[in-house]
Amino acid sequence: MELFDVTIIGGGPVGLFAATMARLHGIKTLLIESLNNLGGQLYTLYPEKPIYDVAGFYGVTGKDLALSLIEQAEHFSPTIVTGESVVRVSQTDGAIYEVVTDVQTYRTRALLLTVGIGAFVPRKLPAEGAASWENHGVYYLMPPLDHFKDRKVLVVGGGDTALDWTLAIAPWASQVTLMHRRDHFRGQEESLRLIRESPNVETKTPFELIRVVGDRRLDTVVVKKVGSDSEESWSIDDVVSGLGFLPSLGPVKRWGLTMDGNTITVDPASMATNLPGVYAAGDVAQYPGKVKLIATGFGEIGIAIAQIRTYLDPSKHGLPHSTNLKSVAKV
Ligand SMILES: Cc1cc2nc3c(=O)[nH]c(=O)nc-3n(C[C@H](O)[C@H](O)[C@H](O)COP(=O)(O)OP(=O)(O)OC[C@H]3O[C@@H](n4cnc5c(N)ncnc54)[C@H](O)[C@@H]3O)c2cc1C
Incomplete structure (x- = not known):
């Protein structure tokens, strides 16, 4: 069975940007989204509402921002699976995680949880x-x-x-x-x-x-x-x-994570959860002073991907301050 470096669970704006960043830094990436469409709250809850507080855009609609994030991620060819809900994650021998969806099982070395508010229950x-x-x-x-x-x-x-x-x-x-x-x-x-x-x-x-x-x-x-x-x-x-909407994280609550209500407690310096190799970002990640905005989630991804890169290869620290496409070609 194919082994991924990182599996991102949740294809909302934060998960999509995570897929871009992970691939940009040479990480073999799988993204799993339970709905048939990517984009999370932007695409499903408010596709036509203008957004004014995402850097670089004035009044972009939820749908257009989602489509831009999808297009950006697709340039870097992560493996993307839609229409599959992750129901269980468990660590097997050798620090490999099994990610079980309602359709099949995947193997991954690290996990990044960007599940937002879970299923959208109004x-x-x-x-x-x-x-x-x-x-x-x-x-x-x-x-x-x-x-x-x-x-x-x-x-x-x-x-x-x-x-x-x-x-x-x-x-x-x-x-x-x-x-x-x-x-x-x-x-x-x-x-x-x-x-x-x-x-x-x-x-x-x-x-x-x-x-x-x-x-x-x-x-x-x-x-x-x-x-x-x-x-x-x-x-x-x-x-x-x-x-x-009522937060409905469903199975996520049974994965052994330290939760605070419907959020996952992380260390904001690393976005690490209590489980080794498991990180969280976006609406679901909680720490003192957290603000639930798209811009915050994007910032958290920079921190999380740097930490995941070091987790996967301890000789690597931080992220280069300038991105190029050479690292992607290596994977
Ligand atoms: C009406 C409204 C207006 C808003 N306006 C703004 C605004 O103007 N500016 C702003 O910055 N923010 C705004 N927000 C908040 C913003 O939408 C969220 O902060 C943002 O969507 C969080 O992104 P996320 O990727 O963390 O989570 P989400 O967008 O919630 O995406 C999470 C994804 O994970 C998937 N998922 C969940 N569980 C699983 C599972 N077990 N397996 C697989 N997939 C799973 C979900 O289906 C979903 O697609 C608004 C929110 C609402 C409701």
Whole structure:
């Protein structure tokens, strides 16, 4: 069975950049992604949302950033497997890890876990009728934005996900109502400022969604001001949940790693976990002061790949400050 130097588990933005960096530094690399598409949260959760805080890009959409990362990685020819979930990792004799997916088994000397928030499990809207309108009136994953053209949209939630989706939908919709069950929104102040300046967006607090109603298509939501008994009906075409996603790491929790809730505890100086030769980066990696951003994950990859390179060959230290393509040719 083929032996890889490093196996990266999770093909989100951080795992994809890890594949590029590992190959660039001559490491024989396997990347395994459980979904059929690469790109993680960028591609699956917010493909059309613009991103402003990744170096070198202004307002790149999630999908375009994912496609750029895929193209960059493919230049360096890592082995990429999609549609396989890693269910178990275990160390065999001679410091080799077996990586067992729901399809087959791989062998690797080191592991880099970039599993993010795991499977994408949306927090469901606690409203009567919401389940029966899922994907044709009630949305947990963002459909193409032109779907909202000239429609009246209700976005539910008070954090960054709800605020981001409100701003992404507003240029298309005739009207967006952002509703939150508390008095104050938790999301970024700058997003709130932009929302307040948007002529077709209104905010409603503290309101909660009671029912979603329609005949052949969704046309009404029934809401209630928190603390009052009287219900109101609003004419709405689409409901978008901005309640976020439940972390669902599933089998990762049984691999013997030191966990802190749904994150893996790492040493930020090395991105090493408690298991020898096993590293973690991106949203899943936790240490004091951690900020869950794409830019942070990219930085962590520089540290992790340097350490993995030394782990694989103790005569090598750090990473060269300038990259070239000679090292790739050696593998
Ligand atoms: C609505 C929204 C807007 C955001 N906006 C921004 C923004 O503007 N700027 C910013 O910097 N960040 C933003 N973020 C956060 C950003 O998307 C994350 O920080 C980033 O996606 C983390 O990347 P990752 O590769 O660590 O994890 P993920 O993107 O979660 O990718 C992890 C991948 O691992 C796979 N996986 C999980 N378990 C397994 C397994 N057992 N086997 C195989 N594969 C597995 C998953 O399927 C997934 O594809 C936003 C997030 C959301 C939800």
